[in-house]
Amino acid sequence: MYKHSLCSLLTCGVLLAVSGTASAVGNPVAGKALAFECSGCHAVRGYRYDYPTNHVPRLGGQHAAYIVNALKEYKAGERPNPTMHANASTLTTQQMEDIAAYFASQKGQSGR
Numbered sequence: 069m070y071k072h073s074l075c076s077l078l079t080c081g082v083l084l085a086v087s088g089t090a091s092a093v094g095n096p097v098a099g100k101a102l103a104f105e106c107s108g109c110h111a112v113r114g115y116r117y118d119y120p121t122n123h124v125p126r127l128g129g130q131h132a133a134y135i136v137n138a139l140k141e142y143k144a145g146e147r148p149n150p151t152m153h154a155n156a157s158t159l160t161t162q163q164m165e166d167i168a169a170y171f172a173s174q175k176g177q178s179g180r
């Protein structure tokens with residue numbers, strides 16, 4: 069009985085610690101799953117999107133704050149780009165921070 073409640077306390081503490089970190093800076097593990105659909109364009113070498121022909125900026129190694137700001141601007145329509153407006157409009161701020169944390173952690177991995 070004593071052992072059981074001790075375990076619950078420990079589990080609870082770990083969960084709190086993990087979720088606390090996630091809301092503060094973005095969680096790269098959650099971001100990796102969310103970034104899967106972004107990688108179809110942003111992880112491709114050459115960085116050109118065929119329709120419409122457009123330069124696709126590199127995100128790997130980009131500052132997290134820059135990525136979050138850009139996504140908020142696309143979502144709000146302050147940066148006019150139909151492709152990225154569509155991609156950003158369904159994301160919550162937490163999801164943007166998670167994605168940004170994932171791409172920011174990829175220093176030096178994407179091509180140039």
Ligand code: HEC
Pocket residue numbers: 102103105106107108109110117122123124125126127134135136138139147148149151152155156167
């Ligand atoms: C269909 C291709 C495509 C997909 C999918 C896509 N993007 Fe983009 N993204 C672009 C293009 C093209 C631009 C450049 C738009 C412009 O000129 O403003 C861009 C720009 C950006 C920028 C601005 C980068 C900079 O240097 O200014 C960010 C941040 C970004 N995308 C994040 C994402 C995220 C996060 C996802 C997934 C949720 C995503 N994109 C999915 C094509 C795509």
